[in-house]
Amino acid sequence: MGFFEIRNLRKSFDTVSVINDFSMELVELTLCCLVGPNGAGKTTTIDLITGRQKPTSGTIMFIEEDITGFDEHQIARRGIGRKFQVPAVFRDMTVRQNLEVAFTRTTNPLKNIFRFREPGFAGKLDEILTLTGLGPRLNVEAGILSHGETQWLEIGMVLMQNPRLLLLDEPVAGMTESEIEKTVGILNDLKKTNTLMVVEHDMSFVRRIADVVVVMHMGSLLAKGTIKDIEADRRVREVYLGEEA
């Protein structure tokens, strides 16, 4: 049995069909890049996996369990963490508070009423700060961070959750070249302990991180393989060249 598997996923909004019979699977401890032109349905796929949208039909399996139609928090608790395309952090809270709330060992509201410290938080915080370099910005409100820093913060929040599967929707959008460089390093490190799915259309970035590439087009699977296979694939080139370069 697989670690993570999507079978015959479909999603329609009213009459518009956005995901059409899409299937894929992930091998544990690998990094899969989900690529495809704008509007291909990549974000919608992540919405369906994380429970933000409910599929019209199809199943999503995660570690031997059918999680199709679960609520967002139930899916998150099973170990699927998500970074949004438009970075979503708590803008009125400090960087530290953002990371603290994402450290979700205890999610039960009754247990959290009189809980002031989460054991293990300090250690995890150090680890994440070293990784993201947000240390000097710890007591700054998240709303005033630069775009790149905001991306980092959200990646840090996902890591705080200690997820087994990370879904990152366009994590390097708006980052400078050196920031991208750093992200590549981190993602390659994370592969050793986590399974990742990264949405991205910058092929040079994909080339540096992907074990497997899945190409989506108009809500369906167009191609799947190593980066070499994909770049050689004629249909993929048509789709990309047809759109833009």
Place this chain on the structure above:
Amino acid sequence: MNLFHNVRAQWLAYAVFFIVLALVPLFVGDDVFLLNQLSMYGVYAMLALGISLCWGFGGILNLGQGIPFGLGAYGMAMTMQMQTQDEYNPMPPFMLNNSLTELPWFWVPFGNTTVGIILSIAIPALFCAIFGWTMFRARVSGPFFAIMTLAMLSAIGTLFLGMQPYTNGANGLSPPRSLQLGELTVDPYSPGSYWVVFGLLLIATVIAKLMTLSRSGLVARSIRNDAERVRFLGYNVAAYETMIYTVSGIFAAVAGACMVVLSQYVSPDQFDPTFSLMMVVWAGIGGRMSLLAAMLGAFLIQGGQSYLGDELDATWYLFLGTFFILVVRFLPKGLVGLVESGLGRIRIGSKRNDGDSAASEVSLNPQPGA
């Protein structure tokens, strides 16, 4: 760092507040009616505390706080009424006038004082838990939730008014004797009652304050910031909202029970929407983001009402309404916002940060991702 956000300074302010309140009976002297009236301010403060917790801290605007308040009040009134019945006279007189032949089943448990007092709090708590969970599960929030609470309040008020044989309708219940606890008679005109009411207020305040400082406070703050995002961290937002709404309801229920002990009277007026709106006005004017400010808001407005309200009559409401609009427009954090910006000018070296009052405005329509 602003002293206003210093947690130690906040605890100190609470301590001063309660010490001053505790000393009040020593200065009132023999005027027991005044003392009784002042005890009632503890009830108002408890209600304001609940609103501050729910609206300021939880971001849940609740216009139906009269529901747990009224239910708690009726529970206590029924308990006190049953204390005056005995085996020869098992039924309250109004039931006989309404030609009931038997004590209704839901009155029976109130024959036992302990059970009755527990039910006065447990029934409103259960109501809030069920109603809150139903609404929040369905992701009813913001103004929609506020309207639902208001509708529910009117419905329950109408129910109590209409069930004449069981509730004595518009006349309400006026238990003829003070509450008996074992051998002890709780004299509503004594300093003891005053201290008990404010003691309960102290306990509720400490619970509320700890909640705002705990991890659940952090989660609540995130929910105010962006409820949608919080779900993806693994928190059940509806459960948090239900918890906050229910704790706030329990405070209101305790306030209702205390009110009846002090006044020996309850009527469907407790479910009057005007009173529930008034609680929101207290917290809004004082400052809903601060528990203490909301309580002081209650003192200010209720004080103004009892001293100016009679003289000004309807003009009082006109005055209050205008004042409320001005505060909401120019001081979104309430009058305490003035204190906050005043203290902001004084720089101190402390690095400790953040209590319940630091959050800025809630975005109305948070949308993560695209």
